[in-house]
Amino acid sequence: MTANSGESETVGTPESEQTPAGIDSAAGDMPSSDRPLGTPRVDDAIIEARNLEVFYGDTQALHNIHMDIPEKQVTALIGPSGCGKSTFLRSINRMNDLIDVARVEGDLYFHGKNIYDEDVDPVALRRKIGMVFQKPNPFPKSIFDNVAYGLRVQGKDDNVEEQVYTALERAALLEEVEDQLDESGLDLSGGQQQRLCIARAIATDPEVILMDEPASALDPVATSKIEDLVEELAQEYTVAIVTHNMQQAARISDKTAVFLTGGHLVEFDDTNKIFENPQSDRVEDYITGKFG
Numbered sequence: 001m002t003a004n005s006g007e008s009e010t011v012g013t014p015e016s017e018q019t020p021a022g023i024d025s026a027a028g029d030m031p032s033s034d035r036p037l038g039t040p041r042v043d044d045a046i047i048e049a050r051n052l053e054v055f056y057g058d059t060q061a062l063h064n065i066h067m068d069i070p071e072k073q074v075t076a077l078i079g080p081s082g083c084g085k086s087t088f089l090r091s092i093n094r095m096n097d098l099i100d101v102a103r104v105e106g107d108l109y110f111h112g113k114n115i116y117d118e119d120v121d122p123v124a125l126r127r128k129i130g131m132v133f134q135k136p137n138p139f140p141k142s143i144f145d146n147v148a149y150g151l152r153v154q155g156k157d158d159n160v161e162e163q164v165y166t167a168l169e170r171a172a173l174l175e176e177v178e179d180q181l182d183e184s185g186l187d188l189s190g191g192q193q194q195r196l197c198i199a200r201a202i203a204t205d206p207e208v209i210l211m212d213e214p215a216s217a218l219d220p221v222a223t224s225k226i227e228d229l230v231e232e233l234a235q236e237y238t239v240a241i242v243t244h245n246m247q248q249a250a251r252i253s254d255k256t257a258v259f260l261t262g263g264h265l266v267e268f269d270d271t272n273k274i275f276e277n278p279q280s281d282r283v284e285d286y287i288t289g290k291f292g
């Protein structure tokens with residue numbers, strides 16, 4: 001895969017009103033053999049995957065993925081281990097560029113611009129599409145400096161204090177840490193560290209936040225705080241979240257994409273439809289715990 005960091009500071013001309021090249025607005029543009037069950041097209045898509053395929057060397061991890069991610073909603077990606085959820089998530093902000101053997105084919109549009117076009121700078125893209133990982137990974141710096149880091153790197157630190165406070169507030173952490181902003185982020189509890197990482201991700205004002213099992217290493221109380229926060233964040237940001245926890249997906253997401261073994265997207269729909277009345281028998285078996 002080609003990573004072309006440094007070529008441009010912009011992710012591409014905002015083209016949100018435009019239909020991506022070659023894409024008809026009707027669902028009929030997806031080859032019927034590839035189209036997942038459900039309603040993989042949405043009216044307010046901010047991200048559109050078309051025939052997206054990802055390979056690691058000779059191994060194909062994702063096959064012909066066609067789906068949209070709606071703006072300012074929570075989209076959950078669920079499925080058994082190894083079905084390609086994280087691979088799909090990473091392809092959205094080109095984190096797969098960092099894996100030598102990874103290769104991406106097909107198209108992935110953000111505001112109508114193909115993020116795999118040569119003129120897209122992955123570093124600029126990742127400012128618009130931030131990521132939070134499974135294991136909280138604060139920097140070995142103070143709480144304040146963790147959140148301020150991205151602002152300083154981007155030279156957006158004119159009113160850094162205000163921005164740090166706002167991000168901590170939005171990440172539902174400010175109240176708990178207001179008196180200890182100079183202390184190390186590593187001294188916080190796991191749940192607080194994860195909310196600090198979310199504050200760090202939102203400080204630079206991305207549009208999309210990708211979350212890869214953000215609560216799987218946390219206890220139930222900390223998990224519940226993260227779940228509340230995810231729902232809250234979707235008022236301002238688009239959230240795509242990988243989770244193994246089906247109850248969590250059902251509780252917090254608006255849309256759910258079900259990937260199954262071999263890297264196929266089998267069904268995509270409103271979350272309540274997926275959990276109450278899925279079209280695919282395999283999806284029903286998966287969500288009722290018959291396998292996976």
Ligand SMILES: Nc1ncnc2c1ncn2[C@@H]1O[C@H](COP(=O)(O)OP(=O)(O)OP(=O)(O)O)[C@@H](O)[C@H]1O
Nearest residue numbers: 056061079080081082083084085086087088099101
């Ligand atoms: N860096 C890599 N190099 C080679 N193969 C990889 C790499 N990352 C993932 N894979 C393979 O790609 C496939 C999809 O992996 P991925 O991590 O995306 O699945 P997942 O659904 O997120 O799994 P899990 O739920 O266990 O995290 C798997 O077969 C995995 O072994």
